[in-house]
Amino acid sequence: MNIFDNYLLEINDIILSNKDILNLENLENLNNVNLEIPPEHFDFDLSTNVSLVLAKENKINPNSLANSIKDLLLKKINHFEIIEVAGPGFLNIKLSKEGIANNIDDILENRDSYGSKKSNETYNIEFVSANPTGPMHVGHCRGAIFGDVLSNLLSFNGNQVVKEYYINDYGNQIKNFVESVYLRIREIKFQEKFPVKENLYPGEYIKEIANNIIKNNNKIKVDNFNNSFEELKKLSLEGSMSLIKNDLKQLGITHDIFFSETEIVKKNLVNKAIKKLKNKNFVEEGFLDPPKGESFKNWKKVKRLIFKSSKFGDDTDRALQKNDGSWTYFANDVAYHSDKIDRKFNKLINILGADHTGYIKRISAAVSALSNFQVSLNCKVCQLVKLYKNGKPFKMSKRAGEFISAQDLLNEVNKDAIRFMMLSRSNDIELDFDFEKVKEKTKDNPVYYVQYAYARINSIIRIINKNLDDKITIDKKSFSLNEFEEKILRKIFEWPKIIESASLKYEPHKIPFYLYELSTLFHAYWSKGNENNEFRFIENGALKREESLAFLHLIAIVIKNGMNILGVSLPEKM
RNA sequence: GCGCCUGUAGCUCAACUGGAUAGAGCGCUUGGCUACGGACCAGGAGGUUCUGGGUUCAAAUCCUAGCAGGCGCACCA
Numbered sequence: 001m002n003i004f005d006n007y008l009l010e011i012n013d014i015i016l017s018n019k020d021i022l023n024l025e026n027l028e029n030l031n032n033v034n035l036e037i038p039p040e041h042f043d044f045d046l047s048t049n050v051s052l053v054l055a056k057e058n059k060i061n062p063n064s065l066a067n068s069i070k071d072l073l074l075k076k077i078n079h080f081e082i083i084e085v086a087g088p089g090f091l092n093i094k095l096s097k098e099g100i101a102n103n104i105d106d107i108l109e110n111r112d113s114y115g116s117k118k119s120n121e122t123y124n125i126e127f128v129s130a131n132p133t134g135p136m137h138v139g140h141c142r143g144a145i146f147g148d149v150l151s152n153l154l155s156f157n158g159n160q161v162v163k164e165y166y167i168n169d170y171g172n173q174i175k176n177f178v179e180s181v182y183l184r185i186r187e188i189k190f191q192e193k194f195p196v197k198e199n200l201y202p203g204e205y206i207k208e209i210a211n212n213i214i215k216n217n218n219k220i221k222v223d224n225f226n227n228s229f230e231e232l233k234k235l236s237l238e239g240s241m242s243l244i245k246n247d248l249k250q251l252g253i254t255h256d257i258f259f260s261e262t263e264i265v266k267k268n269l270v271n272k273a274i275k276k277l278k279n280k281n282f283v284e285e286g287f288l289d290p291p292k293g294e295s296f297k298n299w300k301k302v303k304r305l306i307f308k309s310s311k312f313g314d315d316t317d318r319a320l321q322k323n324d325g326s327w328t329y330f331a332n333d334v335a336y337h338s339d340k341i342d343r344k345f346n347k348l349i350n351i352l353g354a355d356h357t358g359y360i361k362r363i364s365a366a367v368s369a370l371s372n373f374q375v376s377l378n379c380k381v382c383q384l385v386k387l388y389k390n391g392k393p394f395k396m397s398k399r400a401g402e403f404i405s406a407q408d409l410l411n412e413v414n415k416d417a418i419r420f421m422m423l424s425r426s427n428d429i430e431l432d433f434d435f436e437k438v439k440e441k442t443k444d445n446p447v448y449y450v451q452y453a454y455a456r457i458n459s460i461i462r463i464i465n466k467n468l469d470d471k472i473t474i475d476k477k478s479f480s481l482n483e484f485e486e487k488i489l490r491k492i493f494e495w496p497k498i499i500e501s502a503s504l505k506y507e508p509h510k511i512p513f514y515l516y517e518l519s520t521l522f523h524a525y526w527s528k529g530n531e532n533n534e535f536r537f538i539e540n541g542a543l544k545r546e547e548s549l550a551f552l553h554l555i556a557i558v559i560k561n562g563m564n565i566l567g568v569s570l571p572e573k574m
Numbered sequence: 575g576c577g578c579c580u581g582u583a584g585c586u587c588a589a590c591u592g593g594a595u596a597g598a599g600c601g602c603u604u605g606g607c608u609a610c611g612g613a614c615c616a617g618g619a620g621g622u623u624c625u626g627g628g629u630u631c632a633a634a635u636c637c638u639a640g641c642a643g644g645c646g647c648a649c650c651a
Contacts, residue, residue, distance in 0.1 A: 036590060039597095049593065052631075062631070087594040088631060131651065173651055261651095291648060299648075315577060315647085322649040329651050357578050358646045383579070384645075425587070428579060430644070432586070441613055446599085452613055459611055494590080501590055513588065517598080520615095527615035530607070538610050574613070 002117060002496040003103050004046075007077070008035040011050060014076050015069070022068055026057045037494050044084070044092035045100075045490060051089045062089030101476040103493065104550060108472060111557055115156075115495045117503075122160040124340050125151050127351035128248065128255070129166040133177040135205055135243040136406040139353060141251060142431060143382045145422045145567075147351040148253045149508040150380075152565045157503055162345070163255045166336060169237050170261040171329065177201055178229060181236040184210035185222050209239035247406040252415055252567045264335050270327050273338035273370065274305065274320060282308050282369045288319055307334070312365030334366045341371050348377040349506065354384050380506055382427045388434040413438045416568045420447035423566060424512045446516050451570060453519040454559050456526060457552045458572040464543050468556050472549060479547040484525040484535065488555065491518050495558050508565070515562045522555055 012030055019027060033054075038047035051069055055062035066085040073080055073091070079099030084092045095103070107114045127147025130140045151161045168174075180201040186192045188210055194202070213220060213235045220235075221228050241258075248254070264270065277283040286306045290299050304321040307330075320331040340348055348367065352360070360379040367377040387394035387404055394404060409418060417438045424446060425431045441448050461468055481489065495514070502510040529536040537548050563570050 034590085034593095036593090039594065041595075047594090052593080056631075090594065092594095133651095168651060171651060288649085302649080304649075319649055324649090326649095328649060354579075354645045356646085360578080381579075381645090429587080430580080445613090448613055452611085455613090456611060463610065497590055505591075510588090510590085513598085517588095520598085523614055524616085526610080527606085527612090530609065530612090530615080536610055541610095544610095574611085 002500075003106075003493050004035045004497060005117075007046065007079070008033070008048075010077055011035070011048065011073065014072060015050065015054070018072055022054075022065065022072070023060065024054055024058050027054070029053050029057050037490060037497070038090070038092050040487075042086065042092055044082075045095045045493070046093040048091050048093070049089075050091065051085075055089065065089070066091055097479075098476060100481075100489070101474060101479065104474055104489070104554065105476075107492065107554055107557060108474075108550065112561065114557055115499045115561055117157050117496065117500055119154075119157045119159050119503075121154075121347050122162075122345045123151075123154055123347045123349060124162050124164055124343070124345040125154075125349045125351065126164045126166055128244075128253075129168070130244060131168050131173060132237055132240045132244065133173055133201060134203055134240060136247040137403045138387060138406060138409055138433070139385050141406050141409065141418065142385050142422050142427075143351045143353055144248060144251060144253050145419050146380070146382055146427055146508065147349075148251075149419075149423060149511075149566055150349070150351070150506055152567060153499070153503050153508055153511075156499070156561075156565055162257060164257045164259055164340075165255040166333075167237075167241065167258055167260045167262075168329075169233075170265060170332065172199075174233065174237075175229075177240070178233045178236050179225060180206050181210050181213070181239070182222060182225050182228070182232055185214060185220075188214060189222065205240075205243060209236055209243075212239055247410070250410050250415060251406065251418065259336065259339075261332050261336070264332050264339070265327070269335040269339060270331050273335040274331065276338065277307060277334070277366075277369055280369060282311065283320065284308065286317075288317065305331075307362075307366065307369075309362045309365035309369075312361075312368045314361040314365045318362045330362060333363060334370070337363060337367050337377070338370050341367065341375050346375060348375060350377065350379045352379055352381050354381055357381055378506065380427055383430045385422075385431045385433050388432060390436050391434070394435075409435075416451075417445060417447050419566060419568050420450075420512055421445075423509050426507065426509050446512065447568060448574075449523075450512075450515045450519045450559060450563070451568075451574060453522045454556065454563075454570045455572060455574045456522075457556050457559075460537050460552060462572075463538060463541060464549075466549065468553065472553055474547055474550045479550075481547070482535070484521070484528060485547075485551055488518070488521045488525065488551070491521055492554050492558055495561075511562050511565060515559060515566075518555065518558060 012033065015022065015024070015030065016027065019025075030053075033048065033050045035046055035048045038044045051062045051066035055065045063085060066089040070083045070085060070091055074083055079095055079102065080093050081096035081099070082094040086092050125147055128136070128140060128144045130136050136144070147163070151163050155161045176199040183192070183194050183200070184206050187194050188207075213232075217235065220231065274283055283305055285303055287301055287303060288306060290301075300323055302323050304319055304325070306317045307320055309318050310316055318330055319328055320334070322328055337348070350363070360381075364377050364379065367375055412435060421433060421438050422431065438445060458468070498510050498514045502508055525535065536544065537552070538544060543549055560570060
């Protein structure tokens with residue numbers, strides 16, 4: 001259900017079947033034709049560039065073509081009442097009363113699915129994937145919320161979406177992490193001082209994990225690190241993952257699958273994946289050049305397995321083995337993505353932090369190579385979150401053990417405000433996040449502004465003893481709209497467009513912007529009622545006009561659909 | 575040195591992915607409430623869309639050469 005798609009289809013059909021009358025020979029660019037909302041000052045419902053597009057390739061004057069098309073459309077589409085040719089050849093269209101009524105009915109009929117566009121892809125979205133060496137920090141929250149909302153958005157359109165978390169529970173960092181827990185346990189048990197050592201994790205949460213391990217495993221031995229490593233690793237990872245999962249839960253985020261890197265190694269998936277690439281001649285033994293830029297003291301020229309990612313647009317080929325012959329992180333990740341491909345997703349999406357930008361080309365290359373370009377991997381990068389408190393910058397430093405955790409944030413700000421705020425910027429730009437501002441309950445804080453609009457609608461519905469779940473229809477003959485309602489209705493017709501472009505480019509930030517604008521129109525309408533009785537919805541506890549009930553429903557439907565996708569709650573009273 | 579991202583009003587950002595007179599919020603400024611919920615609204619001022627060149631009916635958007643800022647450039651994860 002999409003007002004634009006429906007009418008555009010009709011327009012295209014009419015053009016096609018009347019190409020002779022219109023003197024058109026070339027119609028190849030018909031799919032470049034679009035139907036949109038015209039700029040506000042034109043006061044029209046729809047606008048199309050059809051004559052501009054077709055005039056060009058047929059080398060005729062766009063204005064005269066526009067006039068011919070105008071006559072044709074007025075004759076053939078009875079929902080189109082007035083059409084005006086404007087500017088270089090745009091067609092601005094006003095819908096008839098019947099046309100408007102039909103579209104309103106469609107929305108009231110479709111409700112929860114209004115705005116969705118049927119699509120049937122299978123998506124795998126990997127997001128968060130924070131290292132399991134400690135709780136989430138604020139930077140992770142952005143990617144976490146982005147991934148969650150993108151998943152909601154794609155599900156809203158009917159796609160199959162699997163949300164996945166890749167646990168990097170392998171390698172040196174985990175060893176250091178487990179050792180840190182080990183030493184904290186010894187500290188607690190034997191009052192040994194926790195050493196100051198470069199690679200250890202000094203954070204307070206390590207003590208928490210250590211304490212929990214002691215509490216639940218009174219037989220655990222900590223005499224020798226190597227001997228107790230495996231058991232301690234398991235327990236420590238459980239400890240840190242439960243911290244992370246708890247953070248995610250409080251942010252309203254769930255994953256369908258937690259995929260362990262250790263499992264990949266254990267199941268020998270790396271060998272399998274590398275063999276696949278070898279068979280295609282994309283892997284060979286060889287030498288890499290030393291890295292440019294900084295100098296690396298540990299770099300050695302050693303013969304090793306190399307993935308020829310430069311054949312797929314990467315800047316250089318990439319190592320699959322370390323000096324000692326063991327697999328690199330990248331090799332494990334190739335295996336992981338090979339597994340995703342085997343699980344038959346046709347679209348893969350990874351949500352990454354800005355510090356992983358340099359990794360995109362090589363992993364995309366791997367997916368292209370493994371799938372013969374059949375599966376697309378799209379990496380969305382979330383730029384940094386810059387924290388402020390009362391205008392003063394807040395610094396994070398995980399190494400020093402003094403980072404602002406997701407928990408710190410959640411202690412001060414509620415989930416709804418965090419989610420809305422984190423999405424109120426395009427993922428491509430840095431986000432300034434001020435603790436104090438997000439706590440404000442004013443229009444400076446857009447989430448309350450939108451919620452407030454919804455609460456106001458509910459207060460009317462309460463007064464007249466109705467329910468937003470009630471099925472309603474409008475009287476197509478008698479209904480009429482005032483200027484405010486016309487404006488709001490056009491905004492509501494725009495909703496499917498927002499969803500379409502947000503899901504096409506994976507840009508969920510369009511939704512908060514849109515909801516804010518819709519709320520603005522509603523608040524303006526409401527305030528007019530305070531000035532002028534004529535514009536009030538109710539009088540003496542009863543509805544003044546039947547159509548205003550439909551109106552309140554329309555707005556509520558769109559706000560609700562939008563906030564559901566954002567995962568932000570909508571209180572009926574505030 | 576190389577790659578990715580960004581550059582739009584004093585500040586923070588939009589702009590339906592090539593459309594018409596580039597829009598919001600904050601800030602500044604002038605007004606409006608004892609309420610259908612003021613957690614709100616209306617008006618005003620504010621622009622060489624970083625710079626130069628190109629593509630076309632049409633460029634903030636595409637191409638190209640620069641400039642400025644951010645992130646990254648491993649056999650770490």
